[in-house]
Amino acid sequence: MTDSTHTEAPLGVLFMAYGGPESLEDMPGYLADIRAGRVTTQAVLDEITNNYRQIGGKSPLPEFTRAQVEATMQELQARVQRPLKAYIGMRHWNPWIEDAVREMLDDGITQAVAIVLAPHYSSMSVAKYQKKIKAGLSMNHGHIDFEFVNEYHTESGYVTALANRVREGIEAFPEGERDDVHVILSAHSLPVRILREGDPYADQLHESARLIAAAAGLRDDQWSWSYQSAGRSPEPWLGPQLDEHMHDLSGKGIKKVVSVPVGFVSDHVEILFDIDIAAQETAAELGMTLVRPPALNTDPLFIGTLASVLERKVAALS
């Protein structure tokens, strides 16, 4: 296809992420959005604000997202003939997805690809981001042909990058101890009801975990699965939770642990507080050594994965 068949506007590339507060003053509004109108008690607000205070008073997620977008766009534009333009939209905070969509319409974008910086599909995550795109289009009475990346949990670059993190974590222990090191792969918990609803989230996570463990050359008894960061709502959430799982492993005599969250692609509060502070406290109580290698952030293998899945969607539009 020649360039003359395309409109003059570039092809839009919309990157979506969870969003994070840029200061502690943002916390009430941020939580109100996440909790979708349900009342947040002062105690919960204070607890979560304090968690953010301990990781530096703001979320590093917006900054990591911008760095991931810049790196991915460089690689994607080098592979694709058409001019591209990147947009960032967050689900729970500024810059909102709906505003990014309005900007795309203002720029005259007619075709776009969209991706969430979360590799696993769920009706409670990726589907909600996509609904916000549709809401943005409808509130602005506009139309853009979108191709959506739904998931990328088995992509080889993503799997290899995390397997490298696993090995890096194990190698943090002295050589003679490495056979005794146990690897915990984890992801954000969701309410148990998603299983009855046929949601693919749990299956996709387990598939990623098996591939990562195999790529890292782990024995079956050398790794296990756990959920983390369950929300504060009364319904049951998928488990085991990281804290109880660590107690269980400790009871079996495991005292050296590497923690690799596989559902998050950058460092933020669910890692920097829930693992680096809360789980480290549990480890200290249990006499365990816990090593947590860095998240994927701008790892070239991960950025290559994002570029590849987006490239396929761009091709589907051309």
Ligand SMILES: C=CC1=C(C)c2cc3[nH]c(cc4nc(cc5[nH]c(cc1n2)c(C)c5CCC(=O)O)C(CCC(=O)O)=C4C)c(C)c3C=C
């Ligand atoms: C797969 C689903 C989810 C991912 C991934 C996820 C990432 C994520 N979450 C936070 C911060 C918070 N999440 C909170 C609640 C919450 N999170 C999810 C799902 C995912 N979050 C759910 C279903 C809920 C419960 C919402 C509700 O209705 O109550 C909260 C609020 C406090 C709490 O309930 O714990 C915070 C804060 C970050 C930073 C993040 C990173 C990508």
Ligand SMILES: [Fe+2]
């Ligand atoms: Fe969340």
Ligand SMILES: [Fe+2]
């Ligand atoms: Fe959370």
